[in-house]
Amino acid sequence: MEHDPTDFIREPKVPSDKISDEQPNLESKPQTFESQVEEAVKAQTLADTEPSKPMYVSAPAAVAGAAVTQLQKVQTQAAQAFRPLTNTVWSKLDRKATAVTEFTLRQYRTKNSTWVVLGIGMVFVAMILMFYGEAMSSGFDSIDNDGDSHDYDGDGYPTGQERIYGTNPWDENSHPDPELVAPDPPEKWIDEDGIDWDGDYSNSNQGYDDDGDCTGEGWVDTESFELPYNQDTNRDGINCNVRYTMNSTTKTIYLISADPSVDEDPDDEEFLKESLHRAFVLGFGKIGFAFLIGIFVPLFLATGLVRDEMERGTLHYIMGKPIARAEILAYRLLGYIALVWPYATVLILLTAIVTGFLAPSDSIFRFHDMSAWLGILLASWLMMLAYGTIFCTLGVISPRFGLWIAIGFGVWEFAMAMISLGAPNFALTWLSVSHWGIEIINCTSVLAYPDQSYMIEIASMNNDWGSEAALAGFYSPPSVVAGSPFASLLISIFVLVLFTIFALFIGQSSLKRKELN
Template sequence: GSVGVDDNGDCDTADRTPSQKDANRNGIPCDIVIRLDPYGQGTYTILSDGNVDEDPDDEAYALESIHRSFVLAIGKLGVVFLIGIFVPLFMATGLIRNEMTSGTMHFMLAKPIARGEVFLYRLLGFYALAWVYLTLLIALLAIVSGLMGPSDGFFRFGDLGVWMSVWLASVMAITVYGMLFCTLGVMWKHGMVLALPFAAWELGMILTTLGAPDAAILRFSVIGWAMNIVDAGAALAWQDTPLLIQMGLWGGGNGPLQGAEALNVFWSTPGLDIGALGTIVVSMLVLLFQAAACWLLGSILFKSKEIE
């Protein structure tokens, strides 16, 4: 569409011809045309009449882009990845194994309860604590960032959709990682040794999501599907972000504005090409399937183990 203004009056001057004032040939003098490239996967073509918006509000742009970068960085790396993987790594890996080696598992198995149910109940107790912790942490982050971020009002309500997607992604990630690491703990008494290489793999996958969110290798991870949920939630809440990034990278023709490159790194288009809502639904179903598969494998292994 047509945007931009002659912010300092050097486009609409008497010494410039009408053709010079309408260099992009859209019939509107001294403006900027921004067109979505239908073959560029979300890229834009910017056509300026010249001397238009060459001095944009750098401060306002920097505040907005840095705030969005902060929310995405904390949400993706800080909450979904670090907390989502390391809380289960240290708390769920020995959830069953510690009781197997200490002998206290005998008291639980003395009751007429299937081992698969014991496996599930122990994890549900862990989830109850982890999910409450996540909810309180994300609520605190949402309140602080909403109050401190740039806004016309006292609170940035537009960020709540992103934080909701971060909460959903982190809950799903902890669910799968908890099942997986607990299964590895049942498999071997040194389950942490088995879990650490997987954590390293997931670290590589989250770095891949920042540069290539549609890479096929991400389908063989947990964090790739969780990041799809965050990206889809951000796409629904901040629909103008792709345009904001392109405008910042262009910077009035004088190079990128402050915050544009950071936002470009942490923002990713949902990688499934089925729309934001479809991406959230499919990603949740895949993560639930992964959790169910880990529970089934863990239950089978638990049934075959002798209690010391």
């Protein structure tokens, strides 16, 4: 009789009172990381509460064991605290946004059209800076606005000097004694009666007769017929002064009315360079950066963000990922912003640095223009964002005609921008993106140039300068809230963000309902 070898293996007998009624669950699922962490914490807590048995260990081993135990407790608590954060909604959004943004930037990098558009913008800015540098370095000849540097009778004495000594500037035989009074050089009587304004918008009594051809101060004959008969032509009750009509609340100068021969011969080069520099900053900021670059870069880089993928049929590959259609549009725009915002920042900062060194200033670098350039940068960012969202939405709504609709919209924006420069309070311009971008620059330019209205009025008094049109054409005080640039700035930013959100909502709604081929 054969026996099975396994018959000799006997299972140990277990007392009946030790047999548990619980049966093992063979179908239990693997525990998640969170449950494992919870059990580890419970086990650690139980181990800490149980009385420890006396063990005979060396002192170094005891210290090392305590350190390891403490480290394990810290690691367990940290894992329990931070592990839930890795699966939050925000982390999932971050991963999806990063993936689509990187994909968009990779597409931009491989397209020749991207480099062409960005390169044209850089060449455009470089050419404008060359013209600006030439204008600032060439200088301007001073003009004798009152004519007292001329020697009409040819006796060697300028007209202004002959008037002081009471001789006839039209008679060559009438002049001061050469042995007692030497002839003045003509340059002494050019720019000799500059603008005297203390910057106080509540004081209308300004100006001072530096050369005495109104008050007769320093003249030999104070009753000379060369002095004006009526010394109060501005009718403010004060002889030989300049009356400023101003608004102390809005810090605006409306009219400058001077008595005869007061502040009539300022430094032409100083005012010309200053006025032309301000006109360049405001004009190039509004037309060059905020509008031209701000609208043409989005037109060529944002219109096809989703439209091109729909036409090529490659949008299915993006849709295959666990990303909603509405998110795709937002993340594609995020990639567009990651390209155009640094691009605009580099161009504007480069222009600010170049003009800061070349502009008229008492120091090496002109720092007080920075608030104006920061306003131009902010306006460019928000306008690029708004235009990019609008053009991308137009491409989604009409893949076939979206580009042509965007071009028509650009023509509308150009017309509204031109009207905003001349009539910022015209109600129709408030419906355009360009108006609110220009309004941001207007608000920040007040901080950089609080005396802009003064410069415009001074330019209007000296018609020979020809800079009044440039200054008045590119400058406008804030039109949303009169006298409050900060409130106007906040409202302008809010409106541009509202334009962006509204266009994004329409684009997402259209993309959700769009049937993909």
